[in-house]
Amino acid sequence: MSLERPDYRLGPAARAAGHRLHVYESLGSTNTRAMELSREGERGPLWVVALRQEAGRGRRGSAWTSLPGNLSASLLWPVSDVDPEQVPSLGFVAGVALISALKRTIGPRHLEAAGMAPQDGIEDRTSGRASPFRLKWPNDVLASGAKLAGLLLEAETHPGGRRSAVIGFGVNVAASPQDLPYPATSLSQIKHEPRAEDLFDHLSDEIVVAARRWNRGRGFSSIRELWLDDAAGIGAPVSVRTGGEIVQGIFETIDEAGRLVVRSDDGTRRTVTAGEVHLGSAATAA
Template sequence: MSYRLSEAARAAGHRLHVHESLGSTNTEAMERARAGETGPLWVVARRQEAGRGRRGNTWTSLPGNLAASLLWPVAGVEADRVATLGFVAGVSLAAAVADACGTVPGCDPGRGSRSIALKWPNDVLADGAKLAGILLEAEVLPGGRRAVVIGFGVNVAASPEGLAYPATSLSALGSGAGAEKVLEFLSGHVTEATRLWDGGRTFAGIRARWLARAAGLGSRIAVRTGGETLEGLFDTIDEGGRLVILAPDGTRRTVTAGEVHFGTAATAA
């Protein structure tokens, strides 16, 4: 099966470049931006040799998995709203995974089940195991033009072994959808979610969708940020997508970036 975008994405002007092999789809998309491309442009690689995740981590993309990046136009978007695109990506990816699961027993059919959840700020989990990740990268180009690339990595056919955390794949969940179908679902949901987002002017709707699938909401949480670890209850995310922790003394702490642990892992963090 060939990669293709959804009808809605194509109608909205999204374009697609497919490569047999790339070091990183994010790098390729950003290089396109430096060359003058504005997007929306999807870059997909059947093999990604040097994928990366947040905080300098490596993202391993096994054969049959999805490695895709979206160069998104941000002209006119307020600088402090750009980061909320990560949550647009999150709700879109969770919905695409739910579509890929269909009605397979044990795989989230997208009917209110929280077996597929969003972990702040950028992971998609299935029954607590990592299924997919998102990497948002921004750059100010010569002349002051800004470029934003959203990278999506989905364990479709297989999940890496030997990780410090549990991981799973759509195949392990019982889904027969391939990476090509996941991209089609994803591009459709991104098209709809970016319209709702409206250049960051209406984040409330995205925020509500994200919270409806939030992993650990209301539970014990620890966040490592720099040299500090904040502990308390996961209260919400605010209007900028920042994580809000209710501390034991009743105060609320806001976190912009950090490594999140829930439950007993929070106690050990």
């Protein structure tokens, strides 16, 4: 059931751009519901938010645990006028927007009070202050090296040729899952009593800004530069398990197609389209 909830609201830029919002008490998956609406004729841009998400999904069919007080949101985006080869780059748009929204939500005062240091010493490009938030290729957000958020991009072609994409955002706001095979964290460890509603307000605006820069894929070079500004592990060891192969080397960059570029010891370069990524000391142990 869709609810009218004044605590979840679109930011002013999102409202001005004609975005809309559906909030549900409970859903299996916000991505699934958004795509169902698209199949029923909804064109978007439309946000779907769930106060409780019972069957969240990550990449490659993995489960995403959403605890009370965390953000579970998906954005239905029309892509019929986007080159199909550019649709995957929406994932980088989402990452850039989420990093900006996190910085706005937390603010420099809370970062300093928490004594948090950036993972790799890069300063926040907008404030000149150190930021703990980093983008891990292809679809994670880290805070001081621990997983804070995951992104999930799905696309579908409907009868008649209409195409749509759904961008899912799962952010550990109030709490992070325990007993995971990797370190995880939440915004509550940075800011006292953070609210998923406030993060969503900023995120809804930042996705508008990033999407305009992206310009249906024609501006991906600009998005790529912003993504690299906040990337985790640039210039450090990386290990990528892709299929039955492990690619190891130095994380050099992402290319104009969004692929990971790995430089091996002999100077040769490999590009990776998808895979399980380990950075830094985890890469050498992988």
